[in-house]
Amino acid sequence: MSETETTLRLTAEERQNTLLRLKALDRIGPYSLLNPRRETVRDSYLDTPGRRLRSARFALRIRKLHEETRITLKGPATRNPDGSRTRLEIELPWTAESTARVFRELASRGLTLKGDWNHTELPSRDDLMAGARLEPFQSRIMVRETRDVVAEGTGSASFAEMVIDQVAYSPDGHECRHAEMELELRPGADPALLGPVAQLFLATFEDRLVLWLHGKLSIGLALGKLMENGPAPELLDRHNWLTEEAYRRIRVTLKG
Numbered sequence: 210m211s212e213t214e215t216t217l218r219l220t221a222e223e224r225q226n227t228l229l230r231l232k233a234l235d236r237i238g239p240y241s242l243l244n245p246r247r248e249t250v251r252d253s254y255l256d257t258p259g260r261r262l263r264s265a266r267f268a269l270r271i272r273k274l275h276e277e278t279r280i281t282l283k284g285p286a287t288r289n290p291d292g293s294r295t296r297l298e299i300e301l302p303w304t305a306e307s308t309a310r311v312f313r314e315l316a317s318r319g320l321t322l323k324g325d326w327n328h329t330e331l332p333s334r335d336d337l338m339a340g341a342r343l344e345p346f347q348s349r350i351m352v353r354e355t356r357d358v359v360a361e362g363t364g365s366a367s368f369a370e371m372v373i374d375q376v377a378y379s380p381d382g383h384e385c386r387h388a389e390m391e392l393e394l395r396p397g398a399d400p401a402l403l404g405p406v407a408q409l410f411l412a413t414f415e416d417r418l419v420l421w422l423h424g425k426l427s428i429g430l431a432l433g434k435l436m437e438n439g440p441a442p443e444l445l446d447r448h449n450w451l452t453e454e455a456y457r458r459i460r461v462t463l464k465g
Contacts (some may be wrong), residue, residue, distance in 0.1 A: 210297065210298055210299050210300075210396070211295055211296060211297055211298060212295070212296060212298040212393060212394070213289070213293055213294070213295040213393070213394040213400050213403065214293060214294065214391050214392060214393040214394065214403075215291070215292055215293040215294075215391065215392045215403055215404075215407040215420070216389055216390070216391050216420070216421045216422070216423075216424070217389065217390045217391075217392075217407065217410055217411065217418045217419065217420060217421060218387075218388075218389045218390075218418070218419050218420075218421035218456070219388040219389060219390065219417065219418060220416060220417055220418070220419055220453065221446070221450065221451070221452050221453045221456075222416070222417065222453075223417060224388060224450060226417075227388075227414065227417045227418070228373070228375070228388060230414070231373050231390060232245075232354060232373065234356075237406075237409055237410065237413060238409045238413075239360060239361035239362075240358050240359065240360055240361065240406060240409070241358075241359045241361070242356035242357070242358060242359075242371055243356060243357045243359055243365070243367070244355075244356065244357045245354065245355070245356055246354070246355050247352070247353070247354045247355075248274050248275065248352075248353050248355075249274065249350065249351070249352055249353075250272060250273070250274045250350070250351040250352075250353050251272070251273040251274070251348070251349075251350050251351075252270055252271070252272050252273075252347075252348065252349050252350075252351070253270065253271045253272075253334070253345050253347070253348045254268060254269065254270050254345065254346055254347040254348070254426060255269045255270075255271065255337070255338060255343040255344065255345055255346070256269065256343060256344065256346050257322075257342055257343060257344070258342070258344060260346070261320060262315070262320060263346075265285075265318070265319075265320055266284065266285035266286075267282065267283065267284055267285070267315065267318070267320060268281075268282070268283040268426055269281070269282055269311070269315075269343070270282075270283070271303065271334060272300075277302065278302070278303040279300055279301060279302055279303055280300075280301055280302075280303045280307050280308055280311055281298065281299065281300040281301075282297070282298070282299045282300075282311045282314055282315065283296055283297065283298050284296050284297030284298070284318075285297070286424070288422070289400070291403065291404035291407070292404070292407065292420045292422070293392075293394075293400070293403050293404065293407070294422075295400070299311060299314060303331065304331055305331045305332070308331070308332060308337065312341070322341040322342070322343070323340060323341050323342060347378075347426065347429045347430065347433075348379070349376055349377060349378050349379075349425070349429060350376075350377045351374050351375065351376045351377070352374070352375045353372060353373070353374050353375075354372070354373040355370055355371065355372050355373075356370065356371040357369075357370060357371075358370065358371050358392070358406060360402070367395060368394065368395055368398040368399070368402050369392050369393060369394050369395055369398065369402065369403060369406065370391075370392070370393045370395070371390065371391075371392055372390065372391040372392075372393060373388075373389075373390050374388065374389050374390070374391065374425070375387075375388050376388070376389070376425055376428075378428070378429050378432055380429070380432045380433045380435075380436040381433070381436050381437065381439075383436050383439065383440045384449045385432050385436070385440070385444075385445060385449060385451055385455075386448070386449050386450045386451065387425070387428060387450075387451050388450070389421060389425075390410070390418065392406055392407055392410075407420070423459065423460070423463055427463055428459060430463075431458075431459040431462040431463050432459070434462055435455070435458055435459070435462060443455075444458070
């Protein structure tokens with residue numbers, strides 16, 4: 210399984226107004242934005258103490274939303290000419306079977322993890338960490354609002370999702386807030402459909418949205434480094450939203 214998505218970051222200037230405008234949209238150009246829904250998402254990333262998965266550009270995530278818990282494995286991303294990225298993604302309801310499947314996928318790529326639990330029973334997160342010698346290294350909370358993207362003249366068939374994420378990180382106990390919009394291609398849809406929608410959003414919102422090449426996990430890792438000695442005043446506004454200077458330093462940190 211794979212995912213293809215384009216990320217557009219909300220810039221600091223008039224961020225709240227941009228959020229309101231995005232949430233109010235029910236269409237943009239020839240595309241309808243249907244079935245709005247909202248959920249709170251809690252993510253926790255696990256890795257070995259030596260960060261074997263991260264070194265190989267893999268990420269193992271436990272996600273909680275509503276009453277459901279999911280286990281997700283993401284692989285290295287390939288950057289596409291239109292600014293989108295494609296990567297391996299396996300996301301399943303968290304069961305003993307899905308946990309074993311994710312571990313088999315990692316093992317097939319030379320990343321064998323121990324699994325000292327009964328594979329017929331769902332491990333708790335603590336059992337999973339102890340048995341596989343994993344530890345949490347990033348947690349975050351998101352408010353996610355989603356719309357189905359439907360092209361004019363195609364009925365109700367959605368080829369992508371528009372996702373508005375407001376993300377709260379807490380590196381060293383300091384709240385840092387980030388906002389972005391993702392356009393995620395549905396499985397089997399033509400990847401060529403994604404670029405025109407992204408360009409339409411960029412043109413409509415001008416400098417309030419920018420193409421963003423870094424994932425939420427990478428942002429959190431960069432913030433961990435930037436906040437080691439506490440948040441510098443130029444990195445956060447009075448509501449703990451990241452400033453443009455913060456994003457500049459995040460880019461520099463991730464390039465280094």
